[in-house]
Amino acid sequence: MxxxxxxxxxxxxxxxxxxxxxxxxxxxxxxxxxxxxxxxxxxxxxxxxxxxxxxxxxxxxxxxxxxxxxxxxxxxxxxxxxxLERMDRILEVDTDNLTVLVEPGVINGSLQKELGTRGYFYPPDPASMNFCTIGGNVAENAGGPRAIKYGVTGDYVMALEAVLPDGRLIQTGVRTPKGVVGYDLKSLLVGSEGTLSIITGIRLKILPEPQSIITLLVSFDDLRASGDAVSGIISSKVIPRTLEFMDREAIQAAETYNPCGLKDAEALLIIELDGDLKT
Structure with missing residues (x-):
């Protein structure tokens, strides 16, 4: 020691x-x-x-x-x-190529705020985004409510720097949208929970912020009807930014914590839509 x-x-x-x-x-x-x-x-x-x-x-x-x-x-x-909490720097925001380079200790929410000031966003949004780290998100391949439209962490990891168990340093992945040559070691490391390496650098894909975001709360007096509504939304080729379901037990738990007049609903859908103002 x-x-x-x-x-x-x-x-x-x-x-x-x-x-x-x-x-x-x-x-x-x-x-x-x-x-x-x-x-x-x-x-x-x-x-x-x-x-x-x-x-x-x-x-x-x-x-x-x-x-x-x-x-x-x-x-x-x-x-x-x-x-890795002290390795918390945003090293590069490359708006020309829509990528960002971060250390593993960067807080997801902090990255979101930094990108928001520039008109961009990083889609994966775990429920713990205000205190979880990007390195942890990569290790767990974390997702969030926006996964229904934008996918999970692994869909945005472009390249990784990682230290192998014996101390060897590797670089894997690419900086370009297309990279199809060689073994895809990057995807092997994403979701491996630290069992294969310790991630020390992460290059992520980012997107321009949508021009408009609309949030809807839809209540149902029948559980099956809420499920049918979800199927109807997806089959109509409208992909929401988020689509969250709450059954009666979840609604009652929320009402107990913070009453908001929804205790009689059998089910709720929380829907968020985004896009350009013209569409």
């Missing part, structure tokens, strides 16, 4: 009980006590820690913000948690 302390800055390594407890679980509520927590500041730090863990046969588990409900960030007992 003394060697681990020498690899990074003093404040970037911790074995204190409070840190081990806080970084020993994620939103899955599974908890395992790690041996140490490290906070790399750049790719070189990740390489150093990976080499150390590999040479000493110590499990190394990457972590974003710990919002996953699948246990992706839960450490192995006696392992090291490598938290």
């Amino acid at each position: 003394q060697r681990l302390y020498r690899l990074l800055k003093k404040d970037n390594v911790s074995t204190s009980p409070e840190d081990l407890i806080c970084y020993g679980f994620d939103a899955s509520r599974i908890q395992v006590m790690p041996m140490a927590v490290v906070w790399p500041e750049d790719t070189e730090d990740v390489v150093k820690v990976s080499e150390f863990a590999y040479e000493n046969d110590i499990p190394l588990v990457p972590r974003g913000a710990g919002t996953s409900t699948t246990g992706g960030a839960v450490p192995c007992r006696g392992g090291i948690v490598i938290s």
Whole structure:
């Protein structure tokens, strides 16, 4: 462990009980006590820690913000948690080619706000977007309400920089809309939950913001009718930006938390449409 302390800055390594407890679980509520927590500041730090863990046969588990409900960030007992939250820079916004280059610790919502000031947006919008990280989104291939029209994280990952378990650094993917030569290692890493590599750089595709967004709330007194409405919307070739369903139990839970006069509805559809003003 003394060697681990020498690899990074003093404040970037911790074995204190409070840190081990806080970084020993994620939103899955599974908890395992790690041996140490490290906070790399750049790719070189990740390489150093990976080499150390590999040479000493110590499990190394990457972590974003710990919002996953699948246990992706839960450490192995006696392992090291490598938290990427301090690698949080937006490195490049390339509006000429509609791409953005970010470090893994960038918060999804922060990226959305930065792009919004320029008239662009990044479609994947997990429910935890205001505190989940892009690196975590890539590791989990996260989606959100806009997935029905725009897809999930993997549909927007163009290229990745990643550190392999033994510390080797790789670059995979392309910067162009078309890239069909060679093995698609990028797609192998997306959704791998940190089991194959630690992602240290991410190039994403972005889109121009639509000119208009309209939100609709539709209530139903029959559950089957709400399902028929969903099928009708899709079959009519209208693809909503979002299309969320709530049954009676979900409505009552929401009403209990914040009454808004919908307690008698059997089902609700929350619909968002976007597009150009001319259409």
